[in-house]
Amino acid sequence: MTPNERDLLKKYISFSLGTWFRALISFFTTPITTWMINPEEFGKATMFSTVYSILLLVALLGTPNSFLRFFPQKSEEEKPVLLWSSVMPPVLLSxxxxxxxxxxxxxxNTFLVGTPDSKAHVILIATLITGIFQTFNLNLVRSKGRAILFSAIQVIxxxxxxxxxxLYALLxxxxxxxxxxxxxxxxxVALAVGMLFERSYWFPVKxxxxxxxxxxxxxxxxVFSGLLLWLLNWIDRFVLRLYTSFSDIGLYSAAFKIVSAMSLLTTGFSTLWYPFAYEQYEKNPEDKMIFKRALDYMAFLVFSAGFLLLSFKDVIFLLLARSYRPAAAISPFLILNPVMxxxxxxxxxxxDFSKKTYWFIVSDGAAALFNLAGNFLLVPTLGAKGAAVSTGLSFIIVFAIESSVSKKLYPVPYDLxxxxxxxxxxxFSAVLHTFSQNLLLPVLSSVFGVxxxxFAYKSEFLKVVSIGVEFLKTTFHRK
Structure with a gap:
């Protein structure tokens, strides 16, 4: 490994500890939730999350991006002022x-939970305001490079x-x-912890x-690219609300919850990769091989994890309550989200390097339109499975457009x-896992995929195994 690659791996592990623990917690939380709450109630909570996400996106007004961009340019005395100057516009808009x-x-309330007599709107308002502060809470810790605290807040x-x-379900x-x-x-709770450790930035208000x-x-x-990305990620829930029941939405969301454990891998990687890539480009823009190697390693990891998740999906969904087990057949195409x-x-x-970021609007917009059309076409006949197929395929469009354009703007010898x-x-394997009645053939296809x-990433596989063995030897030797 080169020094840059070792540094990248070290930072990735530090910033991803919370992500991995969150994935583990989520893996256990979802089955527990399904045993306590039926699919219809789960579907109502999903519609709440859908509306909350769009309100949070609009209220933030892109200010977290401004905060991350300006933070390194400010002195220590100016950074608390930047924090509150970034927080105040979203608070007023909220x-x-x-x-x-x-x-x-x-x-x-009728749209969210099916009845006008509900307190959902009050909870929505309170969650929106706390969500704004929590967003900046994490971004502050992230900008300061406090990886352990960042992970700890996520776990908490x-x-x-x-x-x-x-406790609430039982009592x-x-x-x-x-x-x-x-x-x-x-x-x-998470906001309180972050504010406690970074109180000099939060108080007094300036x-x-x-x-x-x-x-x-x-x-x-x-906000505009964010809205398109939101449309890409959440339009399936809206179309399901139009054509299906809260129960179907609950099953679809349960499938997404299981897949989201893998999505946290994406979140952990992106937390590190963006600042690392920008720094690498500024230092030596001609050193492009690290980008090629990064794709090779990540492609090996996400495809391996994706095919393994496909292979064991039926076993994993046995952990859920019986009423949620049909969600296993909904999940295959959703795995394409974190993979792509x-x-x-x-x-x-x-x-980014060429500053032609309008291409992100093009890629997200094209994928969102495809997903919108696909959902309206497939959901009426295939239900939640149709939503999953359309959503999964739309993320291939995002990758195809962004990889093609990026390669022309900044030529890197990616093996696409x-x-x-x-x-x-x-x-092909996802189609079998979604629609085939044969129990053996889908599993054989995904195992073959592993x-x-x-074989396709043999050198990356051997390197990952070597690093793992070296880590175990070092740990054992210390003991």
């Missing part, structure tokens, strides 16, 4: 959005959410309120009006033929 939610509470948030779900009620209150409670306008000016364009997005995170940096061969094999991935 108050306006809260008024709208309150005025239309009956319609919003997941543990507090799981603990609240269990109060087993309905959608369990999950809604759990989200709000975990936001508050705002620079001129800086506020700079933050808004830089950040607001990200992780690789896109690597290859798309040429778009190898990637697309494995994508084709994965889609071996093909190892």
């Amino acid at each position: 108050i306006l959005l809260s008024l709208v939610v309150f005025i239309f509470r009956s319609s919003i 948030q997941s543990l507090s959410q799981m603990g609240f779900i269990v 109060v009620s087993r309905d959608f309120y369990t999950l809604l209150y759990a989200q709000l409670f975990s936001n508050v 705002i620079d009006k001129k800086l506020v306008f700079e933050v808004i000016k830089y950040g607001y364009p990200f 997005i992780t690789m896109a995170i690597v290859v798309a940096r040429g778009i 033929k190898k990637v697309y061969c494995l994508v084709s094999l994965f889609v 071996f093909v991935t190892i």
Whole structure:
């Protein structure tokens, strides 16, 4: 390994500890939740999350991007001012959005949970405001490079959410309120921890009006690409709400929850890769091989994990309550989300380096339109399976556009033929796992996919095994 690669691996492990623990916690939380809450109530909670995500995106107004961009440029005395100057616009906008939610509470509650007489709108407002502060809470810790604290906050948030779900379900009620209150409670706990450790940045409150306008000016364009990305990620839930029941939405969301454990791998990698890639480019833009090697390693990891998840999906879903087990057949195409997005995170940096970021709007927009059309076409006949097929295929479009454009803007010798061969094999296996009534053939196809991935990335496989053996030897020797 080169020094750069070792440094990248070390940082990745530090920043990903929380992500891995969250994945482990999520793996246990989802089955526990399904045993306590039926699919219909789970579906209602999913619609709440869908609306919450779009309100949070709009309220943030792209200011977290501004904060991350300006933070390294500010002195220690100026950074607390930057923090509050970035937080204040979303807080003020969230108050306006809260008024709208309150005025239309009956319609919003009916859409969210199927009845106008609900407290869902109140919880939505509270979760929105705490969600804004929690977003900056994590970004502050991330910007300061405090990897262990960053991971600790993530773990604490997941543990507090799981603990609240269990206690509320056992002591109060087993309905959608369990999950809604759990989200709000975990936001508050994680925010309190972050503020405690970084209280010198949060208190006293200092705002620079001129800086506020700079933050808004830089950040607001990200709202448009963010809306397209939101449409890509959440339109399936809206179409399911139009054509199916809350129960079907609950099954679909349970499938997504299982897959989300793998998506956390993507989150952990992106947390590290963006600043590392920018730094690498600024230091030596002609050293492109590290980008090629990064894609090779990540392609090996995500395809291996994806095919393994396909192979064992039926076993994994046995952990869920019986009423949720049909979700196993919904999950295969959803795995394409973390697989394709992780690789896109690597290859798309040429778009950033050339400052032609409008290509992200093109890629997200094209995929969102495809997903919208696909959902309206497939959901009425195939239900949740149709939504999964459309959503999964749309992420291939994101990768295809961003990799093609990025390679032209910043030529890196990526081996994309190898990637697309494995994508084709994965889609074939996902079709079998989704629609085949034969129990053996789908598993054989995904196991075959694991071996093909190892053969295609033989050197990366041997290197990963070597690192693993070396790590175990070092650990054993210390003991």
